[in-house]
Amino acid sequence: MRDKAVYVLGIIAAALLVNDMLHIIGLPDEKMQGAVFKIIFFHVPVAFTALTACGVSMIASALFLITRNFLFDALAVAVTEVGLAFLAANLVTGSIWGRETWGIWWTWDARLTSALICWVLYASYLMLRKSIEEPTQRAIFAAVFSIFCFIDVPIVIFSIKWWRTQHPQPVFWAGGSFPADWAPYFWFNVLAMMLLGAAMTLVRLRDEESQRELESLRRMANAY
């Protein structure tokens, strides 16, 4: 049942994405930046999805600490991994856009820097999980760390913005204007990315649960 739901979700997301992509290809190039401007249709929706993933991870972690139901732990790790993948997509698309527009792959722009810090934060969440053997302890410690990370996200975003506004910087939207009639495609892509993220999380969730079952069976086999 759950498998089917995942497939359906995945197919809907893919269909939406393909359909939207065909439309976006059909749109005229943006006046100042040319074709590369269209990367925004992906760059921003994946960022939204990644941010949502952080939030879901925090909620799942808190719920695990309260209920001790391992489903929430599995959800936390699944959604964090998917969120990291989306954040990586965000960083890569940003980098490609930067190369085309500014001529450089990376700049310590406010958004890039905060995205990178968040990426490193959540990557260390996964590393922490890997290094704790005992499942209950791993789940508790990871949940506490995830909550610490989530608290940091707004502080990081705010402080880096503050840090960078005191430096001359290429203004992100300079030369770019977003035509109003393009908006629906943008929001469709947000929806598609969210659905895709949800489908990936569900797949990863099942994987995580099987992993845990396997671990317990091994423990059982070796215990006595």
Next chain:
Amino acid sequence: MSAVAVEGVWKFYGDFPALRDIHLEAAAGSCLALIGRNGAGKTTLLRTIAGFSRPMRGKIRILGNEPRDLEARRRLGFIGHGISVYDELSAMENLTLYARLYGLREPRKSAMTWLERTGLDRVRDGLVREFSRGMRQRLAVARAFLHDPQVLLLDEPFTALDDRAIALLQDLLRDALRAGKTVVMSTHQLREALDLATHVALLVRGKIGFLGERTAEMLEDPGFVYARYGEA
């Protein structure tokens, strides 16, 4: 009211049930010996009763309180696998530290009393790092008894002890039982433990295989419970 009550406790490592539906009671003045093979869940059970980790399901009461309740902590003494005293501090400093944490009114005096009772008063200012193994173990015993606990939880208390420490601990436990205190200990040293025990619980794969009074035949043949109720 029983001093230690365990009602339907389950404990999991991931999905693996380390403790399954444990029911236990120990009345004041009784000594319960927990026996079982390695990995049967003795340490897990004892640590859960002591409040080092929470049970997934079920309830534990120490003198009517939750194990994490400060009132329960104050009346609980625990000896685990480690001696829980600091190598860099002296015997006296270690005991006064714990006396202060337990809120004893005269920390130094209580510490001194227990140093004398464990025969460590001569080396009170020596660093634990420099102590012999037997002395360290006696200090661990002093640490656990320092705050005059009503309930004593001991995890394999006799395993690492030398003769003198075993004799000391047995005397202290006898005194404690006579004074109406409660002892729960896990052990492999059946002879030493059964000698003190009034009750015996056998853990088999995280479940209680046997729970009852210690009988005379157990003393004669310490393997009796295993043979009768354990797995082959």
Next chain:
Amino acid sequence: MEFLRQVLVVAHKDVRAELRTKEAVNASFAFALVVLLLFSFAFDPESETMKEMAGGLLWIVYAFAGALVLNRSFARELPNDCLDGLVAAPTPGAALFLGKALANYALVLAVELISLPVFGIFYSMNLMPFLPQLLLVIALGAWALTVIGTMFSALTVNIRLREVMLPMMTYPILAPALMGAMRLTATLVQGGGLGGDMATWLKLLIAFDAVYTVAALALVDFVLVG
């Protein structure tokens, strides 16, 4: 009152145990010296731009050296299963955490204050005109480092690769606080005050300290008891 007394008992124990061996403090100070030395090769210590970089340099030294002290905090409880003794005592987890954090704070601050004049001498900076403000920034930044480091020391105490994981987790979380401390220090070194824009950074640093102190106190019981 009882809570505060227990906090002090734990803090006193940690400081005393550390001062008896001075393992962490010595290592930390030596490390700070080495990094200060190495930085003189990375930048021209005589140049005017040095003043702009001073804040960053000082806080990188502090963050790295501080991690050595913080690493030891819960590791100290590992031999002899000492943590069992503390957790078994009628001491709330929050009091235990705060006690250890205070001890770490004292040790971290000590290392920072000893390395401060060394920094001033090596990079020919007169720190005296703005010393009170600088000490305020150091006090706030060191608490951020301490509260995060102590908490994560508890999280990583039992795991493989503890020495690697602690900085991996600590520095990204600390990024905003470190940025604030660096910016404030750099401004002070360049003769600026703590008003205007700098007041915002000061507030950020205070907010960071407050938010994470509360979060750590609220969550530490899960870490200690499960």
